[in-house]
Amino acid sequence: MNFHLIGVNHNSAPLEVRERLAVSEDRLPEAIGALVQQPGVEEGMVLSTCNRVxxxxxxxxxxxLRDFLRSYFGISPDEIRPHIYEFQERAVVRHVFRVAASLDSMVVGEPQILGQVKEAYAIARGLGAVHSALEQLLSRAFAVAKRxxxxxxxGSSSVSIASVAAQLAEKIFGSLDGKTVYLVGAGKMAELAAxxxxxxxxxxxxxxxxxxxxAAQMAEAFGGNAIPFERLHETAEGADIILTSxxxxxxxxxxxxxEKLRSRRRNRPVFFIDIAVPRNVAPEMNKLDGIFVYDVDDLQAVAASNGVERKKEAERAEKIIEAEVDRFASRMKSLAVVPTILSLQExxxxxxxxxxxxxxxxxxxISPEQEAAIDAMTRGIINKLLHTPITTLKSSAADPEAATIEDIVRKLFNLNSRKAKG
Amino acid sequence: MPLFWLRVALCLYAVGLFYALASVWGGRKVLTRITMPAVGLGTTFHFVALIENAMLSHTWAPASMHELESLLAFVLMVFFFFIYARYQATSPGLAVFPIVFLLTASAAFGKTPSPSATPLFVSAQWIYIHVALIMVGYSALLFSFIAGILYLMQERNLKSKSAKGFWSRLPALAVIDDIGYKSLLWGFPFMTLGLIAGSILGEARQGASYFFDPKILLSILTWVLYLVLLYSRWSAGWRGRRAAFLSSAVFATAVLAWAANSLSHTHRFIAP
Incomplete structure (x- = not known):
């Protein structure tokens, strides 16, 4: 792994700085071309969005890479030093994964960034500037983002809608212990919210x-009662929360x-959660004292502002990213022993x-049968002999001593000179 | 009256006052951790001050308006802690702390009557019972009034559907409602018994003419409205706007009755 990354984003740099570094789409090939001309650079790509370069x-x-910034953008590194960040190796993997998964975004979870990364990747790939290691890094990043x-x-609001609804219910009723929920409509969302x-x-x-x-099916699943649809209004007063879908x-x-419901309930509050589109509950109901109506948009608006919920989800996402970075790093390392294994087998x-x-x-x-038998026997001997060295090479790939083991194998079988000869 | 401990209590109540004022600009979480112990300690010193005062003056009956203020402030704090213990709700403090601070400040720095003055009242024990019961009744009214306001605020938050409402730290609507209703329920017998004790005293001292005094009439009106409020809650489950309006009416009458001392001929304290 020999990854390097330099950049600015909405956290590190003000808009004035980002503007000066921004690369428009038609200039992207030229920038990538200049990048791969840099000494040492094998592959390269440039991501430029309104929030990051x-x-x-x-x-x-x-x-x-600082020199690249200087020569390509004509900006002295001193000028932007306080605004740039630089990563290497593993930190690059983590950063790229986080960016693709929209964890580094201004609005965490916003979906556009993945598309922008994909586009930048496609352009660089089209130019042949991305082919092996970066190819693997990026395709893994897309898989991680999807995961x-x-x-x-x-990024989704469906789960957070249900939890926002439950939290709102608690704002009204305090504890939901002993409260009755009336599900009007028995769809998937209703089930989730319930x-x-x-x-x-x-x-x-x-x-x-x-x-x-x-209705009967779902009632059974929740251990509740099913009511014929015609009797909806006469039975609604028994419910504290009415979820319509x-x-x-x-x-x-x-x-x-x-109004009828309120007087029958002797002014005890009712909470309508209306997740149906078009709406099942008339919006003017919300004006009545003690009746609270939240439709899908209301819930979504609250969910979008739901910093805590997102933060919780972001923490879970960071854990996934961390595990994926480990996985990717060990995969890259095990890829490094592949040539040794191949030449050993050869x-x-x-x-x-x-x-x-x-x-x-x-x-x-000798008969063809005998020839086949000899072939199978010799193959068997070699496979059995090589089995342990190969598995050891593979399994130790992630260890620090991987290079030593690889070296020993190469020396024992004189693979280096063979390679040189080959 | 000895004021040292009362002034210590006042300093601690100042933390509560600061908390209430700071809450208007948000950032309550950290303050709660400092405020609750501070006002708790304040209430303890306040109790010490009340006991000391009673021991020095050899009577339990409050002899002046300032002593009465001090007692009311103390009862309010005790009430607050009851609610805090039951509901973990600090929001009533937003209204209670400033009131308690003002009452205590007035008691701690107001002009004290000359020590030679003695209460006019006949039976100090009876007076004390009368006053203490009424104070609890007043506190209950104040809390149900505060709960009514908080209820309206929270209802508005929830109805506006804004994210601000979602993140407001007010207690749940049902909890606020419960605080208001329970305060009323608990306060009513105290208020009733307090009025009865007062009537017996007045009757014994002055006969029937006692009842044609503005203060007494206002007190009786408070009690009647209190009853109406309780009945409307109990029978029709009134809450929200209507309950808040009614409880503010009852509370306003109670404040008038409290203030009517200066108009009253029969129910007066010796000094301010």
Missing amino acids: EVLASANQQPD VRSETAI RHLIAHGATRIIVSNRTFER TGAPEPLFRKEHG YCEAIRQAEIDRTRGRLGK
Whole structure:
């Protein structure tokens, strides 16, 4: 691994500095061309968005990326020194993973950055500036970003909507212990939200759905009651939280229902969570005392501001990234022993072939079956002999002594001179 | 009255006052950790001051308006700690701490009556019972009034659907409601018994004419409104805006009744 990265982002540099370093898309090939001309640089790419400008290189010797900034942008490094960050090796891997997974973004979890990284990669790849090590780094970064997205709720709002709904319910009712949740409509989202409410303490579940069977199914799953859809309004007063998610084109609950509901409930508050689009609860219901209505947009708006929730998810994402960096680093190291393993196998195969050729003459005429048997036997001997050295090489790849072991193997089998000869 | 411990208590209550003022600009979390022990200690010293005063003056009955203020402030703090223990809610402190601070400051630095003056009242024990019961009733009213305001604030937060509402540190609506209702429930018997004790005293001293005094009439009006408030909560489950309006009306009458001392001929303290 010989990765190097230099850059500025929204945290490190003010807009005036970022502006001066920004590279427009049509100038990107030229910049990449200049980058790979730098001494030592084998591969390179440039990422330039409104929030960051980063120069990434894979090099066989320490490249002077500051010099690249100076020569290409005509900016003296002293001028921007306080604003730039530089990473090497493992830190580059981590940074690239974090950027792709939108953990380094101004709005953590925003989805655009992945597309921008992909685009920058595609341009550099098209120019042949990205082919081996960077290729692996970037394709892994995309996989990591996808993993972060699917395993955490950092970018999605569906999970956070459910948890925001549950937290709002707690703002109204204090504890949800002993509270009744009425599910109007029995879809996936309703189920998810109901699970959150139950996790927060809600005890009783009532389900009503246009198809009664579906309601009955879900009620059974939650250990609750199913109610025929026609009896929705007469039974609603028993619920503290009403979660609507039906496909009804007109609101199911209007102001007059709200007024009736309130008097029947003797002014105890009701919380409507309306995740249906179009809405199942008329918005003017929210104006009634003691009735709180949150629709999908309201929940989403709260979820978007939900710093704590995002922070929690971001922490989970960082853990994933850390594990992925480890995995990538050990993979890169095990890739380093691959040439040794290959030449070891080649070496043994050459010996085997030579010995078979020599022996065949002495054996005289043999049947194809006998020839196959000899072939299988010699192959078997070599495989068995090589098994332990190869697995040792592979498994020790991540260890610090990997280079020593590799060296010993090369010396024992005289692989270096063979390679030189070959 | 000996004021040293009362002034120590006042200094500690000042932390509570600062907390209440600072909360307006946010950043309550850290302050809570300092404020709660400070006002707790303040209340303890306040208790010491009350005991010392009673021992030195050989009577439990408050002889002046300032002593009464001091007692009310103390009862308010005790009430606050009851609520804190039950609900872990510090929000009522936002209103209570400044009131307690002002009452204590007035008691600690106000002009004291000359020590030779003795209470006019006949039976000091009865007076004390009357005053203490009424003070608890007043405190309860104040807390239900504060809860009413907090309820409206939190309801508005939640109805506005803004993220600010989501992150507000006010207690849950149901908790605020419970504080208000329980305060009323607990305060009512105290208020009733306090008024009865007062009536017995007045009757014994002055006969029926006692009841045609503005202070007494206002007190009775407070009690009637209190009853109405309690009944509306109990029967129709009134809460939110209507309950807040009604409880502020009751509270306003109670404040008037408290202030009516200067108008009253029969129910007066010797000094300010």
